[in-house]
Amino acid sequence: MSDSPPSYAAGDSAIERVNAMVRFTPQAQALAMEVTKVARGRAWGRVPYRPELIGDPDSGVIAGGVLTTFLDQLCGAAAILAMDAPTVVATIDLRIDYMRPARPGRDVLADAHCTKLGRNIAFVRATAYEDAPDNPIAHASAAFAITGAAKKKK
Amino acid sequence: MNPQERLAAALARIPYARFLGVRAELKGDELTLILPFADHLIGNPLLPALHGGVVGALMELTALTQLAIASKSEAFPKTIDISVDYLRSGKPADTFARARVVKVGRRIANVQAEAWQAERANPIAAMHGHFKLPDEGGAAVGMSD
Numbered sequence: 001m002s003d004s005p006p007s008y009a010a011g012d013s014a015i016e017r018v019n020a021m022v023r024f025t026p027q028a029q030a031l032a033m034e035v036t037k038v039a040r041g042r043a044w045g046r047v048p049y050r051p052e053l054i055g056d057p058d059s060g061v062i063a064g065g066v067l068t069t070f071l072d073q074l075c076g077a078a079a080i081l082a083m084d085a086p087t088v089v090a091t092i093d094l095r096i097d098y099m100r101p102a103r104p105g106r107d108v109l110a111d112a113h114c115t116k117l118g119r120n121i122a123f124v125r126a127t128a129y130e131d132a133p134d135n136p137i138a139h140a141s142a143a144f145a146i147t148g149a150a151k152k153k154k
Numbered sequence: 155m156n157p158q159e160r161l162a163a164a165l166a167r168i169p170y171a172r173f174l175g176v177r178a179e180l181k182g183d184e185l186t187l188i189l190p191f192a193d194h195l196i197g198n199p200l201l202p203a204l205h206g207g208v209v210g211a212l213m214e215l216t217a218l219t220q221l222a223i224a225s226k227s228e229a230f231p232k233t234i235d236i237s238v239d240y241l242r243s244g245k246p247a248d249t250f251a252r253a254r255v256v257k258v259g260r261r262i263a264n265v266q267a268e269a270w271q272a273e274r275a276n277p278i279a280a281m282h283g284h285f286k287l288p289d290e291g292g293a294a295v296g297m298s299d
Contacts, residue, residue, distance in 0.1 A: 027205035030194040054169040063170030069207025095237040
């Protein structure tokens with residue numbers, strides 16, 4: 001593991017920056033999480049299905065904790081992607097509603113978008129699904145404290 | 155098997171609990187889940203700090219297991235929703251969690267949980283959630299003899 005933070009050098013595309021953050025996060029790496037697409041204030045990602053991540057051995061459904069980590073990480077990325085100058089965010093709270101069990105054997109996809117970037121707080125919502133957001137596994141709603149110096153420009 | 159052994163067996167059957175490295179201790183009917191520190195649990199290597207998702211997952215597992223004990227159920231409940239408040243960053247150290255079953259209804263239970271490290275009085279995170287109780291006669295998930 002490197003001792004220095006991921007580089008934000010000019011010319012890096014936003015998706016490379018966000019994936020550098022994910023690669024720099026050991027627990028996101030342990031889940032083999034990846035960010036597949038980004039836009040301003042928005043991130044799409046994936047966690048591949050793996051037997052080690054099962055929460056219910058009888059059904060093979062992936063553990064809720066996997067979604068908690070995945071959605072926390074993806075929501076944080078969406079908050080950072082809303083900023084002109086990316087900085088560090090810390091989760092204040094995270095709520096997850098489980099609409100239905102994830103399908104065993106299927107990768108979990110998610111889409112997070114920052115609904116409001118303030119000077120100190122960012123609000124983010126996310127949906128997890130296998131195929132399409134209109135058939136959700138879970139919805140997440142999170143608030144992040146913007147802890148770095150590079151807050152939204154005045 | 156005594157209750158402690160049954161509990162250990164039930165948790166050991168959950169692959170994700172092994173992935174995190176969670177252990178359980180049962181004193182009377184009060185459960186403590188212990189998450190020994192491991193490098194792969196880190197979410198911010200600069201601070202360093204535990205991943206918030208891992209702390210949330212620990213409290214959810216504690217709530218599910220405590221609820222199974224409290225309702226003398228042979229199956230784990232299903233999570234309906236959880237709400238996690240992060241109070242301070244989790245240090246790279248062992249983390250503990252306990253849960254309190256606030257209300258067990260006919261089909262739904264309300265559970266609160268807290269996670270802490272060095273001092274029980276300084277929790278690093280708190281959770282409350284709703285859980286759907288298993289249907290009567292549902293499949294046993296290792297809590298039975």
